[in-house]
Amino acid sequence: MAEKRRILIVTAAFGEGHNSAARNLALALEDMGVTVRVEDPCFQGLPVLTPIVSKLYRGVTTHAPRLWARIYKSTDQCDFSKERLSFMRKPERALAGVMEEFKPDAVVSTYPLYPYHLERIFAADGRRVPIFTAVTDSIEINAAWMNAPTDWWLVTDGATRDAMVGEGLDPGRIVDTGFPVHPKLGDLRPLSAEDGCDPFRVLYFPTAKLPYVRRHSKALLNADERVTLTIVLGKNVRRLYSRAAEIKRAYPGRVRLVGWTRRVPEYLSRHHLVVGKAGGATVHESIAARCPMLIHHLVPGQEEGNLRLLEQIGGGYLAETPEKLGARVADLLADGQAGWRSMKRALAVHGHSLGAVSGARFILKNLAEDR
Secondary structure, three states, rough: OHHHEEEEOOOOOOOHHHHHHHHHHHHHHOOOEEEEEOOOHHHOOOOHHHHHHHHHHHHHHHHHHHHHHHOOOOOOOOOOOOOOOOOHHHHHHHHHHHHHHHHEEEEEOOOOOHHHHHHHHHHHOOOOOOEEEEEEOOOOOOOOHHOOOOOEEOOOOOHHHHHHHHOOOOHHHHOOOOOOOOHHHHHOOOOOOOOOOEEEEEEEEEOOOHHHHHHHHHHHHHHHOOOOEEOHHHHHHHHHHHHHEEEEEOOOOOOEEEOOOHHHHHHHHHHOOOHHHHOHHHHHHHOOOOOOOEEOOOOOOHHHHHHHHHHHHOEEEEEEOOOHHHHHHHHHHHHHHHHHHHHHHHHHHHOOOOHHHHHHHHHHHHHHHHO
């Protein structure tokens, strides 16, 4: 039955969480024999403007997070079912073209605006298929997600489901599948809470702010002589490499530099602590890998819910300055690493390492019942 299904997944390049969720759901569905197509209608419809807007988004969230918080919260007042921004008409037409060509049995959206486009497309051509909206934020959910005309919302955790139900949404249509993390995270074995922590391996994801690579790294390495540091430069490798290399030279044998990599799940499973920004993909991959997290950068509004989730679980905390980072690491390693071990056990109780697989199974189950 599954091999006959055709599922379209639509995403957008405005935040890595959308793309990560789309890729991982596609992997899980393909493993179940489904024909999957992943598209970015914004890029298809606006191939020149979309990279510019995406770069601007990253710049504002990194360097002016409070400004972005005001922009983000202002969208709570928008009625996307009626609002037809002229520049969004091309992505909507691109989506209509994909629907006509691919003829999917269902659409999964990891970006909140596409369900509104789909409703207008369905009204125009008279054919409707189920919509599954994978919400990539936690607890603090923007109205664009909650007002979306969708059949089901796939959410990251029970607290997020409770928050959405509390806003009056139908509880029967909100499903806690977990964030769609990479399916391999369900197969990897995390470090034990009884690990000796010597060395204490820290995985660090810096932002594009140049000075903080040095400041954060020094704070982490100076917190305890057992700390070793893996710095994942990712897409910022050219911008950040010289400063990261300076740290590597200053702390011989204790620092490893990594560029862009597909092996983040493996790194998370082998490290004792991850330090990064509060983006949905990073936070939920850390939760799935049972790797305690310290957040050094938080975008107000959009990412506050991710921090709240970590704090509710007991698996992570905010440490926005180098001084707070160093103090937190020292605390985690005090008294036989009691603080770190407590966080590891809390993450193990929470579970949620199979979000993409759970989401894929739910989608296929409900498509089967529609037949």
